[in-house]
Amino acid sequence: MTRDYTESEGSCAWMHVLTEHERERVRGSLHRQNVDAGAMVCHRGDEARYWVGVLDGLVKISSVSVSGKSLTYTGVAPGGWFGEGTLLKGEHWRYDVIALRNSHIGLLPAECFFWLLDRSLEFNRVIVNQLNERLGQFIGQLQIDRLSGADERVARTVAAMFHPILYPGVDRWLRISQEELGYLCGLSRQRVNKALSHLCSLGLLQLRYGGIEVPDLNALRAYESDGAEGEASVLRGLG
Template identity: 75%
Template sequence: MKPRDYTEFTQSCPWMAELQDSERLRVHHDLRVQVFEPGAPVCQRGQSAEHWVGVLSGLVKVSSVSLSGKTITYTGVAPGGWFGEGTLLKRDVWKYDVIALRKSRIGLLPAETFFWLLDRSLAFNHTIVNQLNERLGQFIGQLQIDRLAGSDERVAHTLAAMFHPVLYPGVGQMLRVTQEELGYLCGLSRQRVNQALQRLSSLGLLRLRYGGIEVPDAARLRAFESSHVEVHETARGVQRVTQHEAG
């Protein structure tokens, strides 16, 4: 593993700190790092899953195509995120496609090493159980997002999901993402994403920064419901009209 790969890997793998020295040595020896250009497939539906996959840097989306030809995006995976443990445990094929949205450095831990760690490391078992639990909650939340009519809510909830401290520990409070990339994850146009971000920014739920988005409180963003804001603003508008008529 190259020095840059080692640095990115250790920053993206807090679970490594819980491993024994011999286990870390095995991971360092077996891990392969590959660079994927924008639009390149990291994993393809129907292919046998042979690695536990981690995003060291960059951004990828997890999606599939329905029988009607509609692309369904399940989630984005930000730096520090690892995925595929469920598929590996079932010794199954990928049920979805994973596409790089930008140039991304991807860590590929062989399935053999993954199962070797499961057999000998209690700490690694805890990591995988937590991953599965948090991932289930995330996908349930995604189903709710898909039923939301408001674009502002879709942007808010999709963005909040990328600030998950367990699934994406490398993000912190700042996610490097463009409005176009966020649009791919939300299934919205860049223009609509821009409008939603401006609105959410005006409510103090996020800050637009050069090259990314800062979210000081992901829980507040996750709890956002545009209908409540719209009702509140409508009520204020009615109140202003009533006061004007009364005057």
């Protein structure tokens, strides 16, 4: 684990609301860790001692049920920070965080995190806004898991990764593979490929080498399938 004092604007956008004295405190406290693809960033049950950010790369937040079924809650794209709720409640991690590719992770110690909360009104606003946006994201994810067909699931998952508040490091282009997207959606790579092709045919996104570009984020968020596939999924679940 190393310290790094050259954080980019995209990976630590929240630093711009701080005073110079506060930024210096963060620079002196922030650690940077390189995590290989497939390795753990956070282990479920471990003590939460850091506010965690994805400086570069991609991670997924997930857990494994008693029956052994893996459930992915969300992905975290570059610029995204998470774990503030766990720190505020003084809890241990309730989920695993796994790197989907080689990633650079930022670790802000809890001591510095709470120091900022105690002295910076602007930082408090950042955290409250993030908690609110994260809640909306999880409510939307619950709806997708219960009602959406595969095409809509892929569309909403991609749109979620372009969230300007939660993932300020992502602009109009997201570096992600179909396999990584499949891990986040809970779908096979082949099914993701089919859904992406359909969404491309509608002009909702464009596939670039190594990633996805979204010309109109609002249109992608508003996409709904014809209902046949989603209804079939529900009926299979009832059968």
